[in-house]
Amino acid sequence: MDERLTEVLDSLSPAELDGLIGDLPLHxxxxxxxxERLRARVRGARPRRRRGKRLRRGLATVAAAVLAVVLLGNAxxxxxxxQWAQSVLGLEAAPIQGFREDGTADFHDRRVDDTATRTLxxxxxxxxxxxxxxxxxxxxxxxxxxxxxxxxxxxxYLYVDGRTADSGELREGQEVVLAGGPGxxxxxxxxxxxxxxxxxxxxIYGEVGP
Amino acid sequence: MEDAVLLKKLRHDPDAGxxxxxxxxxxxxxxxxxxxxxxxxxSGEDIEDCVADVFLEFYDGLARFDPAKGSIRAWLCxxxxxxxxxxxxxxxxxxxxxxxxxxxxxxxxxxxxxxxIRREERDRMLEELRRxxxxxxxxxxxxxxxxxxxxxxxxxxxxxxSNVDTRAHRAIEKLRKRMEGTDNG
Numbered sequence: 001m002d003e004r005l006t007e008v009l010d011s012l013s014p015a016e017l018d019g020l021i022g023d024l025p026l027h028x029x030x031x032x033x034x035x036e037r038l039r040a041r042v043r044g045a046r047p048r049r050r051r052g053k054r055l056r057r058g059l060a061t062v063a064a065a066v067l068a069v070v071l072l073g074n075a076x077x078x079x080x081x082x083q084w085a086q087s088v089l090g091l092e093a094a095p096i097q098g099f100r101e102d103g104t105a106d107f108h109d110r111r112v113d114d115t116a117t118r119t120l121x122x123x124x125x126x127x128x129x130x131x132x133x134x135x136x137x138x139x140x141x142x143x144x145x146x147x148x149x150x151x152x153x154x155x156x157y158l159y160v161d162g163r164t165a166d167s168g169e170l171r172e173g174q175e176v177v178l179a180g181g182p183g184x185x186x187x188x189x190x191x192x193x194x195x196x197x198x199x200x201x202x203x204i205y206g207e208v209g210p
Numbered sequence: 211m212e213d214a215v216l217l218k219k220l221r222h223d224p225d226a227g228x229x230x231x232x233x234x235x236x237x238x239x240x241x242x243x244x245x246x247x248x249x250x251x252x253s254g255e256d257i258e259d260c261v262a263d264v265f266l267e268f269y270d271g272l273a274r275f276d277p278a279k280g281s282i283r284a285w286l287c288x289x290x291x292x293x294x295x296x297x298x299x300x301x302x303x304x305x306x307x308x309x310x311x312x313x314x315x316x317x318x319x320x321x322x323x324x325x326x327i328r329r330e331e332r333d334r335m336l337e338e339l340r341r342x343x344x345x346x347x348x349x350x351x352x353x354x355x356x357x358x359x360x361x362x363x364x365x366x367x368x369x370x371x372s373n374v375d376t377r378a379h380r381a382i383e384k385l386r387k388r389m390e391g392t393d394n395g
Contacts, residue, residue, distance in 0.1 A: 002382070005385070009351070009354050010291060010355075011332060014280025014288050015284070017287055018284045022284075024351070026348065030232075030233075030236040030237035035232060038261055038262055039228070042232065042262055042266060042269075045262065
């Protein structure tokens with residue numbers, strides 16, 4: 001039970017943590033010397049980070065403008081350019097809340113590990129259907145410098161009754177079609193890198209569960 | 211100080227805002243980080259490094275901070291937990307990356323159904339935790355997230371050590387029974 005409890009407490013989102021401790025007077029008095037050292041470090045680091053941030057933003061803006069020019073005349077690609085710019089500029093999608101009535105869903109995993117998975121329950125006892133999963137706003141956000149030792153990839157698997165029925169690679173703005181069923185269908189997202197992955201399943205064809 | 215006031219200060223006068231933010235939350239952030247990095251090979255310096263990273267990350271993400279998704283306190287706790295866990299992983303995981311070919315696929319790690327069940331159990335346990343008496347919730351949070359010993363919890367909460375131990379034990383038992391469906395209280 002101890003281990004399970006630690007696991008649950010370690011998995012909480014900010015909103016869930018507020019629900020659990022929001023009403024508790026959890027003020028901890030800091031060690032004054034440690035606090036002063038912390039403040040000195042934060043004061044020293046902030047201007048450097050601001051300069052780096054401005055440079056990155058500037059480069060991103062230039063790159064977005066170049067790409068927009070390249071894509072002019074091809075209206076079909078404007079969405080992709082917008083998504084690309086969104087990912088470069090670091091916009092985030094909402095956390096996963098399960099599938100909506102129209103069959104769309106968001107997923108947002110702050111810490112997708114090498115083999116960590118995000119499971120999306122698509123349907124229970126669905127008849128044979130084809131799922132088309134299109135992810136917009138797919139973002140591989142570098143969690144820390146020095147972590148990119150391989151190019152980031154993410155794959156999506158369709159499981160039917162616990163077995164892999166189909167899979168595909170997730171690429172920004174591209175559609176993945178997965179086919180399988182009947183049975184209990186699940187979509188699982190796997191990443192090859194430890195990174196923040198954000199995406200929105202914009203369309204799923206077929207019968208979609210809760 | 212309320213979040214809205216603190217946010218306004220951070221945006222308009224970052225230096226003063228960070229002073230207030232650290233004054234109000236450094237103790238808790240130190241607690242969360244220490245809870246994860248309390249044993250060797252991690253040192254006090256590692257803990258201070260990590261805490262500084264937490265506040266800088268929060269500051270860097272200020273433009274995207276959405277109070278509707280959680281309070282400043284909760285966000286700082288979550289960032290602190292994640293950054294501390296990063297350090298533990300980096301220390302023990304060896305190479306950061308493995309290729310997909312070399313890594314076990316989800317099917318080998320457990321069935322998707324199993325994951326869904328675990329997720330449901332987790333949500334149930336969270337619900338049961340919320341139903342506990344506030345003092346019991348505080349004891350469990352201090353014990354399991356801040357890794358504070360009973361003596362420290364007793365000092366913070368104005369209880370005796372035996373009272374802390376008894377309450378923690380009873381709360382865990384209550385949780386266990388409720389999860390097993392043998393306690394509906």
